[in-house]
Amino acid sequence: MISTVDGNVIVFEREFDASKALLFQAFSEEQHLKNWWGPRGWILSHCHIDFRVDGIWHYCMKCVDENLGDFYGFESWGKGVYQEIVQDERIVYIDYFSDADGNEVEGMPSTLSTLIFQEIDGKTKLINRAEYHSAEALKTVLDMGMEQGIIETWNRLGEYISSIK
Secondary structure, eight states: OEEEEETTEEEEEEEESSOHHHHHHHHHOHHHHTTTOSSTTEEEEEEEEOOSTTOEEEEEEEEOOGGGGGGTTOEEEEEEEEEEEETTTEEEEEEEEBOTTSOBOTTSOOEEEEEEEEEETTEEEEEEEEEOSSHHHHHHHHHTTHHHHHHHHHHHHHHHHHHHO
16 A cells, blocks of 8 residues: 655555456445444444435444454444545545534544545556645544554455455
C-alpha cells in the first residue's frame, strides 16, 4: 500500500486481484462490508446502507479481540453521507464520527473521501483520497491510528475478495 500526505489530504493506493465491479460491490453492499470493514479484531456490529446520492451509511465498529486491551468492547460509530456515485468507477462521501443515533460528534474531524476504482489487466487499483478541513484535522486522525487502521482494513478486504472470487 502506498500512502502520501500533502497538507490536509492523505491518499492511499493499493492494487487488488479483483474486477472493479466486484471491488465496488464490496464498498456498496452491506453483506460485503460486514465481512471486512475495520481493523483486525473489530467487527461491524451495526451496518445500514442507503446507497444513493444523499443516502446514509450508518455503522458501528466494535472491538471483539480481548488481546487489544483497553479497546476490547469499545464501539466506534460512524456515518457516511454519499455525495457522488458513479457505478464501478467512483464513490464520494463525507465520513463523520457519530453516535448510535447518527448524530455527528462535535469537535471530531469529518473526512471527504473519494474512492476511485481503476481496472488494470484484470486487477483493480483502489485510490482513496481523504480530505480534511485542515492539516491539523488530518493530524488528529493520524494520531488516532487511522493509517494503521486503513492498512489492516484493506488487508482484510483483500482476503475477503480472494475468498469470494
